[in-house]
Amino acid sequence: MKICFYALREYDELHFCREMKEKYGIDFTYTTDYPNDKNIALASGCDGMSCTPCDMSRKVLEAFHNVGVKYILLRSVGYDHVDLEAAREFGLKVDTVTYPPTGVADYAIMLMLASVRRFAHILKRAELQDYSLKNKLGRDFSMCTVGVMGTGRIGTTVIQHLSGFGCRILAYDVYENETAKKFAEYVDRDTLFRESDIITLHMNANDDNYHIISREAIEKMKLGAYIINTARGKLVDSEALIWGIESGRLGGAALDVVEFENGLYYYDLMGEVMVNPKLAMLRSFPNVILSPHTAFYTAEDVRDMVEGNFRSCYEFGTGKKLHGVEVRA
Numbered sequence: 001m002k003i004c005f006y007a008l009r010e011y012d013e014l015h016f017c018r019e020m021k022e023k024y025g026i027d028f029t030y031t032t033d034y035p036n037d038k039n040i041a042l043a044s045g046c047d048g049m050s051c052t053p054c055d056m057s058r059k060v061l062e063a064f065h066n067v068g069v070k071y072i073l074l075r076s077v078g079y080d081h082v083d084l085e086a087a088r089e090f091g092l093k094v095d096t097v098t099y100p101p102t103g104v105a106d107y108a109i110m111l112m113l114a115s116v117r118r119f120a121h122i123l124k125r126a127e128l129q130d131y132s133l134k135n136k137l138g139r140d141f142s143m144c145t146v147g148v149m150g151t152g153r154i155g156t157t158v159i160q161h162l163s164g165f166g167c168r169i170l171a172y173d174v175y176e177n178e179t180a181k182k183f184a185e186y187v188d189r190d191t192l193f194r195e196s197d198i199i200t201l202h203m204n205a206n207d208d209n210y211h212i213i214s215r216e217a218i219e220k221m222k223l224g225a226y227i228i229n230t231a232r233g234k235l236v237d238s239e240a241l242i243w244g245i246e247s248g249r250l251g252g253a254a255l256d257v258v259e260f261e262n263g264l265y266y267y268d269l270m271g272e273v274m275v276n277p278k279l280a281m282l283r284s285f286p287n288v289i290l291s292p293h294t295a296f297y298t299a300e301d302v303r304d305m306v307e308g309n310f311r312s313c314y315e316f317g318t319g320k321k322l323h324g325v326e327v328r329a
């Protein structure tokens with residue numbers, strides 16, 4: 001069996017590919033580029049193709065199907081970028097990865113703390129020798145009510161870890177999670193909006209929750225509330241967020257993901273013209289923190305992502321389910 005890796009990072013993923021090749025007996029080839037018209041042929045002769053989130057529309061899936069690829073192996077938990085209906089039509093099997101939820105959960109908590117303590121602003125000013133206190137007054141995190149939207153693996157871990165800080169925790173999800181229930185109170189969406197000082201998003205993006213943080217939602221929130229997004233950009237209407245910040249309704253936001261981040265994030269664009277006006281606008285606010293979709297980025301998670309693709313390929317190809325069993329090819 002063989003996997004063709006796209007957008008493979010030679011500095012942190014390649015050595016894991018080499019390790020997993022030995023462990024699973026599955027060969028690989030790679031390119032550092034995202035899939036495009038010119039490099040799809042690189043996957044011919046491969047059982048699977050692997051990529052981090054990128055355009056996985058019908059056209060792209062058809063092209064991979066045409067060169068003989070059978071498995072679409074995502075180096076992500078999220079799959080909102082994949083046209084699953086088209087994949088089914090072309091007989092392509094699609095799999096995501098699972099990496100420990102702690103990395104993203106702790107990053108979200110870091111963003112919460114940084115937001116309410118105005119940490120990014122304080123650091124930026126200190127770099128310029130501004131050691132004054134004016135405009136740097138924070139909130140006591142332990143006294144905040146945190147509303148967690150989405151109580152899957154990551155949301156529930158956020159809740160568990162937050163309980164150590166002494167925050168009051170509210171939760172919202174269509175499905176209630178028994179572990180989350182031990183530390184958080186499930187409430188309806190409007191109650192969460194009304195009572196939370198901080199709202200943190202941990203949902204997969206789908207048609208039902210597109211722009212769940214809309215202007216209408218922001219209008220329902222507590223004056224001075226903070227929005228934290230480490231899930232998907234599509235959950236937040238950026239225009240509404242800009243309105244919330246400009247009008248002073250929101251106290252701030254910390255966004256690891258933004259709408260239309262594809263083509264920007266993970267590229268070094270230093271010195272180039274910013275082509276995302278909403279992102280440029282958000283960047284200009286002192287109470288908005290932006291990071292380039294790095295919440296997942298730990299050595300542990302990267303390893304699990306690469307291994308996850310090899311495991312899926314092994315399982316698809318052999319029909320054998322691995323349950324944490326060591327594979328020696």
Ligand code: COI
Nearest residue numbers: 052053075076077078296
């Ligand atoms: C995911 O796993 O869904 C992520 O968002 C991280 C990915 C961009 C590598």
